[in-house]
Amino acid sequence: MASVAKSPALCYLLFCASLVVHGCLGQMYPAQRRVSGESSCRLENLRPQEARRRVESEAGVSEFWDSRDQQFDCAGVAAVRNTIEPRGLMLPEFSNSPRLVYIVQGSGISGVVIPGCPETFQSMEHGQERRERREERHGERVSGDQHQKIRRFRQGDIIALPAGVAHWCYNNGDKPVIAVTVFDVANQANQLDRSPRRSFLAGQQRGGEEKGEESSGGGNVFRGFDDEILSEALGVRRDVVRKLKGEDDRRGTIIKVEKELHIAAPSREMEMEMEEDNGLEEALCNMRLVENIADPAKFDVYSPQGGHISTLNSQKLPILRFLRLSAEKGHLRRNAIVAPLWHINAHSVLYVIRGTGRVQISGAGEKLLFDGTVRRGQMLVVPQGHAVVKRAEEDEFEWVAFKTNDYAMVSPLAGKTSVLRGIPIDVLANSYRISEEEVRKIKFARDDETLFLRGRRASQ
Structure with missing residues (x-):
């Protein structure tokens, strides 16, 4: 079950921001031109490419194409195919370049966290037992969760993901999800070199990394920070900080969820109704990112x-x-x-x-x-x-x-x-x-x- 909460302050913020919605979108995701970078684009012979490298995780596998091959280098793209087993969760991550994901098989839910948007979706407590377990913690009432919009996906969907935006997905179906992703590394949104990179917010990647291949390293974004600074910044104990860093986590980037995730996700009908509204919140924070082409x-x-x-x-x-x-x-x-x-x-x-x-x-x-x-x-x-x-x-x-x-x-x-x-x-x-x-x-x-x-x- 999902609900949308709007406070007067949020409404005022949305009203003010609506005056510059196109400017906001232009600043966050300007109509990017593509840049040639260092590619010389020498095309002599083309050949079909199989995925070159395979990295296994606890609940799935990631297969990478060689982005240094002349045809991918010329086009300024990189590609990966992810297979996520049932009850598999692809950990939150972001990329240095925009990308499109095609769902070859399966269905599930995904989250895209857009900077500056409120956590207006509320996960309600499930069942009487959970309601009875609500308690006062540190002077605050604990009752459910708040998060940004959750989107459903199915076979034939294209998912559009801007550069630098955190994304995760979960297979809540009964068969593996197969998703093929193409990264536009030559897009101007990518201010780095033309090597594809993904940065994970959790976990630890398995397998060694090779130069020019998709990765930002074996750990997650918390890995390099000092324990004391992170403990102070996040307001948690140091043992929690060490868990955030995933130093002893060998599950990879696709992990197994032991119990079914309980997350508020609107139905596809509700998603369509929300997208028909032309307000700022729908244009920016709930922008449509998924479309089925099958x-x-x-x-x-x-x-x-x-x-x-x-x-x-x-x-x-x-x-x-x-x-x-x-x-x-x-x-x-x-x-x-x-x-x-x-x-x-x-x-x-x-x-x-x-x-x-x-x-x-x-x-x-x-x-x-x-x-x-x-x-x-x-x-x-x-x-x-x-x-x-x-x-x-x-x-x-x-x-x-x-x-x-x-x-x-x-x-x-x-x-x-x-x-x-x-x-x-x-x-x-x-x-x-x-x-x-x-x-x-x-x-x-x-x-x-x-x-x-x-x-x-x-x-x-």
């Missing part, structure tokens, strides 16, 4: 023979405007083709959810940067301005793509929306030294298809 009702392009694609950009999820990221979920039926196209204003990081696909990526008119198959669990970067074509193999092909622009755009080379459709016949005939009849076939042969092309062989 829902059939949200398909942007659908073909009964070809498949479907759903896109998520800053028009659908406004927080993406400040993160400068977007996403795409695609599904190809057997032997269907996604029309050859290039990304106008973004790199695209492709993660295969299911099946296998034949992918070709053209490199600056000279040669193919990639020509091969990609399969479940692999990643492949499609650089900005490089033409790509995808075809499902014997199985259906399903993917999610993370894009480095909040309103990523593509330009197809075939189908009804092809760039060739916008060029006069005479221009094309002279450009390619072919007849007008052949040009008409090129422009209009797929006139009944848009982005998805049926798997058919052209006559020789």
Whole structure:
């Protein structure tokens, strides 16, 4: 059960802040441009990447892709796949760069702590027994907890997380949660180098760390502080401080919760009602960070023979405007083709959810940067301005793509929306030294298809 408490002082604060809400968002999460940093972006050959390093925890595992590989370095991204077992809790942490998380499997709850927002959600006491155990402690009445908003997530959700914002998640379902995260380390919000870093507020990471890989070290943020200073700052005993540092904690960053967590989390219906309110508290402190892109009702392009694609950009999820990221979920039926196209204003990081696909990526008119198959669990970067074509193999092909622009755009080379459709016949005939009849076939042969092309062989 959850309730929202508002005091006169809080209402006044929200009213005053509403005058500068866009300024606040601009200060906290400005519409970030991407920076090249030290990357020379040398693209010679691309290849599908498996996760390179595996770190096990008590209740799950984290698998990291090599961010130093040329394609990830060029795109300015890093990636990790987390598997969280039932009743597994990923400890609170934050990153130096904005990120998008795609929930491949499972469901659960997560918390995002936004600086300056009040803890207006109240966890109520559960049952008569707990109510009877309320007591006076140090002159204060103990009755429940207060915390920031808890959000539910499920398979197909994209979760948007700004840089530097603390985040945790818990698997309250009956099967493992699999979550793939892409970090935009080239985003201007990252004031450090282009090495991905996560800083944990609790626990201790297992395994050694390698240069350039995602981490800020083996301990948590309390680890380096002096015991006496922390004891005084937090108002707790030194033995509690040592527990905060996690010096003897070998559980890793995903821990097992022995008893079910009792946390006030609103239903999805309540979340939607709260997000429809346009007040400051909803715009800033309860901003919408989660959107499902696997829902059939949200398909942007659908073909009964070809498949479907759903896109998520800053028009659908406004927080993406400040993160400068977007996403795409695609599904190809057997032997269907996604029309050859290039990304106008973004790199695209492709993660295969299911099946296998034949992918070709053209490199600056000279040669193919990639020509091969990609399969479940692999990643492949499609650089900005490089033409790509995808075809499902014997199985259906399903993917999610993370894009480095909040309103990523593509330009197809075939189908009804092809760039060739916008060029006069005479221009094309002279450009390619072919007849007008052949040009008409090129422009209009797929006139009944848009982005998805049926798997058919052209006559020789």
